Amino acid sequence: MAARGKVYLIGAGPGAQDLITLRGARLLAQADVVLHDALVTDEMLELCPRAEKILVGKRCGQLSTAQQFINKQMIDNALKFPLVVRLKGGDPMLFGRADEELRALEEAGIEVEVVPGITTALAAAAASKQPLTKRGVARSVAFFTSSTAPEHAEHDAIPDTDTLVQYMGGREAIATAERLLAQGRHADTPVVVIENCSRPDQHIRRLTIASLAQGLGAAHGPVLVMLGDAMKTRAHQHNDEAQLPSAVQQLSA
Amino acid sequence: MAARGKVYLIGAGPGAQDLITLRGARLLAQADVVLHDALVTDEMLELCPRAEKILVGKRCGQLSTAQQFINKQMIDNALKFPLVVRLKGGDPMLFGRADEELRALEEAGIEVEVVPGITTALAAAAASKQPLTKRGVARSVAFFTSSTAPEHAEHDAIPDTDTLVQYMGGREAIATAERLLAQGRHADTPVVVIENCSRPDQHIRRLTIASLAQGLGAAHGPVLVMLGDAMKTRAHQHNDEAQLPSAVQQLSA
Known part of the structure; x- marks a missing residue:
């Protein structure tokens, strides 16, 4: 033993x-x-x-x-x-x-x-420079995923927190957007979608719930969907999202 | 420049x-x-x-x-x-x-x-060996904190996710428990409270919402409160919570 x-x-x-x-x-x-x-x-x-x-x-x-x-x-x-x-x-x-x-x-x-490990939501917030919480705007965040059983997914309410993060949300984008609208979220709520977070092929898209409802197309890796007023860009925000984080470049040199 | x-x-x-x-x-x-x-x-x-x-x-x-x-x-x-x-x-x-x-x-x-960094909820889940999500039991988790303005805190609903994690929840334990009961959570819902997570003086307590309503007493460091059915202990779970994680001991040796 x-x-x-x-x-x-x-x-x-x-x-x-x-x-x-x-x-x-x-x-x-x-x-x-x-x-x-x-x-x-x-x-x-x-x-x-x-x-x-x-x-x-x-x-x-x-x-x-x-x-x-x-x-x-x-x-x-x-x-x-x-x-x-x-x-x-x-x-x-x-x-x-x-x-x-x-x-x-x-x-x-x-x-x-x-x-423990860095869950993708935290890496995605860092990569997009969008905090998940924000004083006076967002004091709660929920992480959720759809059921693997589709008959359950339809009956689940999406959580009512200020910020929402859906793991593996690529395929269900249209259904998620429709459920959010039905639950009373505004169509112009900002959405950030990250595919292949932290990897060389990381891809960040900035949408609204209205455009999320059009679907995301085919994904080539794990997709995370973040939304809520905390996802609004700041006035002088510099988004260098086509690039890898520079720390990766520096540190591997 | x-x-x-x-x-x-x-x-x-x-x-x-x-x-x-x-x-x-x-x-x-x-x-x-x-x-x-x-x-x-x-x-x-x-x-x-x-x-x-x-x-x-x-x-x-x-x-x-x-x-x-x-x-x-x-x-x-x-x-x-x-x-x-x-x-x-x-x-x-x-x-x-x-x-x-x-x-x-x-x-x-x-x-x-x-x-990004390891947020305390993930380290607390690891230390207590209580996953925040669990197939068939908990598919969503919310992280929240009380407002720094007490007049707001009373009016905020606590999120409706399966698992809940309250950051800096030590002082508001009684108020949180009362609000949870008022929102329809069962009094015997399992609660895990972690103080000084990952540190040499880490302290883990296993409670219910009913016992949380009695208050937590004085804290000597950051307190995290996790609750929901995912916090139920397993049949053969071995909790060595008085000890430091052994990885810390091994690796610093």
Whole structure:
């Protein structure tokens, strides 16, 4: 029993290698095995050169079967190796299905620790220079996602917070906009849409709920939709959104 | 004009030195000046040994005056030094008053970039092993704070998301619990309260809304209140909450 390894659920952040935490990076460098999902970038995996890297959790396919397989792989590896990392895009505790994985590890008697990651909403706020809260304008923010079961999605009210962030909101853009209008949000409410946040192909669009209702077209990566009066641009705001954040350029030079 | 420096608004995360991002840590190491608030820990400031460190943004006192003074210090320093960091506890874009600072820098023609940080809710979810979302149980989460103006606080509805996280919620615990009960949340809804998240004196309490209504007593650091059915403990959950996360111990050894 004492020989059992430990599993770390680590948030990789939105994609850029330097947006993982120091703790996450240090654990990756020591890891024996890294089980990662498809949202984890190649540059992130460069941080664990000595680990065996296993791609799990494909984005399509039978989700529950895939989850059981991931759980089994975590447990099997923890019985063989001292330091196993389960690396997830964003943060493990927000839309990361951590509950299922924690439960499986605990039932198997495997020690587990969670290391937080930068959730995409925070990286998107930084990249677009749009704070999620704003004194006198926005004092609450909700993160939500549509149900994977479409029959539920229609009945769910969208939260009533000042700022709203929809994860994986690309495909449902039209439905989201229609529900927001039906719930009384103004058609001219500013919307910021970020695709591939923090990555070389990051793309930021500034819309309104009215234009969101026209749809977003095909996406080539994860899409985040942020909206509310906090998304209004400032008078002298300089948006250099076609460029990579300069910190990435400087630091990789 | 070309000699003007650049200002980075950087999120330090909840306190532990190794919960800042790699990008934030690298910029701190290069910084000429670091303007930090009182929530930034001493161990975090060890990451910028060559910078002049200036404590700004006291937690009490006249907030608007303090903000103008911080804005002036950022601008003055950016006119003198190439790399100025404004270091904030948590994430700059969430309850961080980034709007005022971005606006002031942009109006002064100073280049600015934002580096996200781990907001306390994510670190608290990790430390308590309570995911903020949970399939079939919690698909939305709101982060909110009470108004600094008490006459507003009474009229604000608390968001209707599955999971709720109140920042700086220690003092208003009784009022929050009463409002939640009045809005129809069950008295036995599980609540997790974290004080000094990620720090050596981190303290986690597990309550219900009914016990939250008795108040939390005196706090000795920042308090975060999380609640909703996602806060229910799991059957085999192992809570080692009196201890520091072992990653901190391992990595600092």
